[in-house]
Amino acid sequence: MKQLLNVARMGNPILRRKAEEVALARIPESEFQDFLDSMILTMHEYEGVGLAAPQVHQSLRVVVLHEEAGIANEGEQPLTVLINPRITVLTKDRSSMWEGCLSVPGLRGKVSRPNRIRLQALDRAGKTIQLELDGFAAIVIQHECDHLDGVLFLDRIENRQELAFEREFERYFRPELETEFEAEGENAAEEEEAS
Numbered sequence: 001m002k003q004l005l006n007v008a009r010m011g012n013p014i015l016r017r018k019a020e021e022v023a024l025a026r027i028p029e030s031e032f033q034d035f036l037d038s039m040i041l042t043m044h045e046y047e048g049v050g051l052a053a054p055q056v057h058q059s060l061r062v063v064v065l066h067e068e069a070g071i072a073n074e075g076e077q078p079l080t081v082l083i084n085p086r087i088t089v090l091t092k093d094r095s096s097m098w099e100g101c102l103s104v105p106g107l108r109g110k111v112s113r114p115n116r117i118r119l120q121a122l123d124r125a126g127k128t129i130q131l132e133l134d135g136f137a138a139i140v141i142q143h144e145c146d147h148l149d150g151v152l153f154l155d156r157i158e159n160r161q162e163l164a165f166e167r168e169f170e171r172y173f174r175p176e177l178e179t180e181f182e183a184e185g186e187n188a189a190e191e192e193e194a195s
């Protein structure tokens with residue numbers, strides 16, 4: 001049965017631990033499948049774009065992604081569950097995004113990450129996922145996979161002047177972003193996500 005899970009917040013040592021690989025035999029077990037559903041329910045409840053298992057007190061290499069985040073495979077099927085994900089960085093080019101995190105509530109910070117990656121993982125049926133991703137999808141997946149290695153987005157902020165409370169972010173940084181993005185003709189909504 002799926003249930004709402006408690007979200008671990010920064011300071012909880014589980015967020016700083018390297019999570020363990022999921023044994024293949026465990027994937028089809030109903031207890032594990034229920035856990036995946038509970039993670040998805042919890043992500044929706046707290047309006048995250050993604051959630052990693054250590055954020056719900058399980059030190060396992062599992063990530064769930066919001067089906068509306070636009071992160072999909074080549075067949076346009078949304079990626080919702082990543083088990084034992086592995087990332088290979090494919091470029092030196094980087095993109096910056098204002099990130100947030102359900103485990104670091106109330107804060108936004110500007111993080112720069114490589115903007116093209118190869119992702120290998122298993123889906124909830126144990127089937128291999130292998131694809132190349134860029135832009136927003138690449139950034140969200142790197143944020144989530146960082147959680148599996150005990151890394152928080154705050155660790156990756158280069159300029160601490162680009163760290164703000166949500167209200168101040170909305171007031172002082174968001175209007176600037178919207179102007180920049182209008183100029184570039186892109187979607188400003190993608191610039192701020194909690195995961």
Ligand code: ZN
Binds near residue numbers: 100102103143147194
């Ligand atoms: Zn996070």
